[in-house]
Amino acid sequence: MIQKRRSIVWLGLCASIGLFIVNTMGFIDTYTGSILGCGQHWPLCNGEVVPGKWNAATIIEYVHRLISFTAIMLLFVFTALAGWRHYASRKVRALISFSIIAVIMEAGLGAISVLFSSPPWVLAFHMGIAFTSFSACIMLTLAVKRIENKKRRQMLNLPVAAYSVKSFFVKSCLTFLTVFLAIYYGAFVTHSGYGASFFGWPFPQETGTGWGFWIDAVHRLVALLLLILDIYLVKHAYQLRKIKRDLFIGSLFTLGFTVLQMFSGAYMILSHMSLLSFMIHVSFASFLFASAAFVMLQAYSVFYVTKKDKPIKPFQMKVTRL
Numbered sequence: 001m002i003q004k005r006r007s008i009v010w011l012g013l014c015a016s017i018g019l020f021i022v023n024t025m026g027f028i029d030t031y032t033g034s035i036l037g038c039g040q041h042w043p044l045c046n047g048e049v050v051p052g053k054w055n056a057a058t059i060i061e062y063v064h065r066l067i068s069f070t071a072i073m074l075l076f077v078f079t080a081l082a083g084w085r086h087y088a089s090r091k092v093r094a095l096i097s098f099s100i101i102a103v104i105m106e107a108g109l110g111a112i113s114v115l116f117s118s119p120p121w122v123l124a125f126h127m128g129i130a131f132t133s134f135s136a137c138i139m140l141t142l143a144v145k146r147i148e149n150k151k152r153r154q155m156l157n158l159p160v161a162a163y164s165v166k167s168f169f170v171k172s173c174l175t176f177l178t179v180f181l182a183i184y185y186g187a188f189v190t191h192s193g194y195g196a197s198f199f200g201w202p203f204p205q206e207t208g209t210g211w212g213f214w215i216d217a218v219h220r221l222v223a224l225l226l227l228i229l230d231i232y233l234v235k236h237a238y239q240l241r242k243i244k245r246d247l248f249i250g251s252l253f254t255l256g257f258t259v260l261q262m263f264s265g266a267y268m269i270l271s272h273m274s275l276l277s278f279m280i281h282v283s284f285a286s287f288l289f290a291s292a293a294f295v296m297l298q299a300y301s302v303f304y305v306t307k308k309d310k311p312i313k314p315f316q317m318k319v320t321r322l
Helices: 002-032 056-086 090-115 120-148 162-192 212-239 245-270 275-308
Strands: 154-158 317-321
Touching: 002 056, 002 120, 002 275, 056 090, 056 120, 090 120, 120 162, 120 275, 162 212, 162 245, 162 275, 212 245, 245 275
Parallel strands: none
Antiparallel strands: 154 317
């Protein structure tokens, strides 16, 4: 039984890796303009299960669809075996529902992008959903892993200000929403074509590009806001590190990926949007989204227990250690 449940965790890890590869192939698809490599046909490719004629765009789009189908099947099997059957808790079932809904929406938006001419804001939303499905699968895998390792909730009476955890939860939510906004806005910039006109770093130096300067300036201001929020989050998590060490580590990862994201953006500008720089940039964005989601989820688990355990002693509360 233990060996079987270990294999379930590995299945979740494979599903997470599969979704990351799916997102990576989707970025390559977007960058190379291969989204119509199979024509306006879905799920078939040029009206066939296996296309008779091949070119670079067809290969990229066809491989993208094959990997997507494999990753989705892995996710469905993982959620069926691991989540709903063996780990029937509210948190796990919520993550299962979120994972399945997100991956179905991702596949649906991908089909819409092929069958219809989608505006940039729809394509940007597709990227946001792709990051959501990837992050939800990672969160579910971590949740199952913790249960398997018997790291059950243990109530500890630790002197900590009740407002402190509530404040951290609010900051983690604000940080996550800012990450989502930054990624969505960056995806919109990519699909609208303005990214190729960006010059100068760390300050924009575009001239004569109309809206290009202001779009670039807003993009960098959002990134700066995210960096400031990350620093405040790490500072607050440091105060809670003895109670919830994972909050501190997760906050550090979020800050680290934000910094890497900013420098990879500089690399994109200096390399004039090369494929390598684009792939590095969106890969860091994937892990940034996942780490921010992890911190928010763990902060909620503490905040939920704090609200649930009543009455609360003055400036004291019970904290759950996962």
